[in-house]
Amino acid sequence: MTTQAQTIVLTGANGQLGLTLQKTLAQHSNIQLHALTREQLDIADEAAVNACLDQIKPDVIINAAAYTAVDAAETDDLTARAANATGPKHLARWAQRNNAYLLQISTDFVFSGRNHRPYTPDDQTDPLSIYGRTKLEGELHARYLAPANSLVLRTSWVYSEFGRNFVKTMLRLMTEKDQLNVVADQIGTPSSTWGLARCIDACLARRPVGILHWSDSGVASWYDFAVAIQDEALATGLLEKRIPVRAIPTSEYPTPAKRPPFSVLDKSATMEALELEPLHWRHELGRVIQAIKAGQ
Numbered sequence: 164m165t166t167q168a169q170t171i172v173l174t175g176a177n178g179q180l181g182l183t184l185q186k187t188l189a190q191h192s193n194i195q196l197h198a199l200t201r202e203q204l205d206i207a208d209e210a211a212v213n214a215c216l217d218q219i220k221p222d223v224i225i226n227a228a229a230y231t232a233v234d235a236a237e238t239d240d241l242t243a244r245a246a247n248a249t250g251p252k253h254l255a256r257w258a259q260r261n262n263a264y265l266l267q268i269s270t271d272f273v274f275s276g277r278n279h280r281p282y283t284p285d286d287q288t289d290p291l292s293i294y295g296r297t298k299l300e301g302e303l304h305a306r307y308l309a310p311a312n313s314l315v316l317r318t319s320w321v322y323s324e325f326g327r328n329f330v331k332t333m334l335r336l337m338t339e340k341d342q343l344n345v346v347a348d349q350i351g352t353p354s355s356t357w358g359l360a361r362c363i364d365a366c367l368a369r370r371p372v373g374i375l376h377w378s379d380s381g382v383a384s385w386y387d388f389a390v391a392i393q394d395e396a397l398a399t400g401l402l403e404k405r406i407p408v409r410a411i412p413t414s415e416y417p418t419p420a421k422r423p424p425f426s427v428l429d430k431s432a433t434m435e436a437l438e439l440e441p442l443h444w445r446h447e448l449g450r451v452i453q454a455i456k457a458g459q
């Protein structure tokens with residue numbers, strides 16, 4: 164991390180990534196952090212964005228705010244678009260006018276998942292869902308409105324001990340049910356917010372622009388992820404009894420939003436630009452399960 168003083172505005176501060184960054188960025192004495200929840204700053208409100216940023220005058224804006232309810236977005240596209248597309252547009256305009264660095268977090272769901280090799284940042288986007296489409300619009304606003312000042316950092320399958328995510332849902336279902344069916348034909352890479360925060364630290368130091376990809380290393384299906392969650396949780400005593408976890412195809416678990424069947428992200432450009440190695444998702448999962456156990 165650079166020793167240069169930085170004033171940072173963090174939006175979506177109550178989300179999984181927002182709560183993680185509040186902890187990691189607080190460790191840097193050269194950072195003056197303004198962590199803003201949705202109640203403190205609705206990024207869809209342009210007047211509020213301009214008034215807030217004009218007052219704080221940040222060097223860096225980290226946009227961790229998003230509408231992440233992928234299935235709900237299918238019937239609530241106005242709200243999804245306000246947060247995922249219009250919000251980044253407002254932030255990008257301000258960043259461009261004021262020469263601030265905008266870190267726009269995005270998603271593997273901008274891809275259709277028809278690839279059979281990991282997606283590079285230059286690969287064709289082709290989102291299958293409203294969530295993916297609105298996130299792509301947000302990317303485009305950042306790239307075209309603040310081309311020299313913004314980084315779109317795509318990530319996948321984000322989880323942490325905070326908020327709502329797949330790990331916490333599985334842990335709950337594993338205590339409530341006698342058996343669990345989990346989709347095995349969607350392949351991606353889990354990303355703990357702690358690994359993502361390490362990557363964001365490196366971005367703050369080097370300020371790359373354009374598009375980069377980040378996830379933990381390795382690949383998994385949701386089924387593999389669920390099995391690993393159960394194993395880790397049993398090992399730490401977070402779960403007491405094992406239940407059968409059965410692999411099913413997506414066709415047996417229909418959801419309102421279509422999801423990419425294969426959305427592994429190629430991180431080689433990021434690893435080179437930031438000189439940073441991701442940890443294996445299984446290792447990161449162990450740390451998050453420990454944190455959930457410690458917080459019980």
Ligand SMILES: NC(=O)c1ccc[n+]([C@@H]2O[C@H](COP(=O)([O-])OP(=O)(O)OC[C@H]3O[C@@H](n4cnc5c(N)ncnc54)[C@H](OP(=O)(O)O)[C@@H]3O)[C@@H](O)[C@H]2O)c1
Binds near residue numbers: 201205228268
């Ligand atoms: N979660 C995933 O699996 C995943 C995967 C790939 C990429 N990502 C991306 O990673 C980033 C962080 O995701 P996350 O998992 O930390 O999301 P999250 O836990 O859902 O947090 C998002 C936060 O944004 C806030 N928000 C929503 N609309 C807002 C608005 N108009 N103005 C200000 N704040 C608003 C939410 O507030 P409320 O709770 O009050 O709505 C919430 O606190 C997002 O860009 C997301 O698209 C996530």
